[in-house]
Amino acid sequence: MAKEFNQELIEDDRGAPENKGVDFQASHPVVRTNPVTGWKSLFGAAHQIDAGWIDGVTKRESDIIKAYFLQLIAENHDLQVRFRWGKNDLAIWDNRSVFHTATNDYTGKRQGNRVVSLGEKPYFDPRSTSRRQALGLA
Numbered sequence: 434m435a436k437e438f439n440q441e442l443i444e445d446d447r448g449a450p451e452n453k454g455v456d457f458q459a460s461h462p463v464v465r466t467n468p469v470t471g472w473k474s475l476f477g478a479a480h481q482i483d484a485g486w487i488d489g490v491t492k493r494e495s496d497i498i499k500a501y502f503l504q505l506i507a508e509n510h511d512l513q514v515r516f517r518w519g520k521n522d523l524a525i526w527d528n529r530s531v532f533h534t535a536t537n538d539y540t541g542k543r544q545g546n547r548v549v550s551l552g553e554k555p556y557f558d559p560r561s562t563s564r565r566q567a568l569g570l571a
Contacts (some may be wrong), residue, residue, distance in 0.1 A: 451554070463487060463498075466561040467529050468553060473561040474530045475502065505530055518545070528552060 442455045465476040482502070485493040506512065515536075516524055526533060531550065535543070565571035 460488060461555045464557055464559040465529070466558040467527075467553045468556075469527075469529075470564070470567070471558075471561050472506045472530075472567055473557065474564070475506065476555060507534070527553075 444454055446453050461476050463476060464473050475549075480501055485499075486492065487498050490498065494564050518524075563571060
């Protein structure tokens with residue numbers, strides 16, 4: 434894929450010791466635990482899982498689950514926040530529980546500075562609770 438786009442892959446460390454080399458093999462739990470809140474959430478990642486698969490199911494089942502997550506997370510306007518950028522604006526979100534994407538509904542040049550922290554490897558703790566459970570709403 435890199436050659437197709439005339440790009441050279443970086444083989445050295447890219448932020449974390451395990452993020453090294455050109456063999457990208459990531460596995461993320463579909464339900465993950467936030468290490469700060471202890472809450473479990475869906476790790477759908479919307480369009481970012483298009484090239485991936487759901488472990489433990491057939492390809493067809495994986496495609497169906499991914500399509501459902503995409504519809505549930507990325508196409509559900511009840512779960513969206515629209516942020517209209519202004520000069521000197523700052524937006525902060527937690528990638529462990531938020532999917533973000535740019536919406537091409539602007540004119541002119543789009544420019545910004547992004548700072549990304551090094552996150553932990555996604556995991557699922559079976560003792561974790563949902564946000565609703567933790568707040569006594571379930």
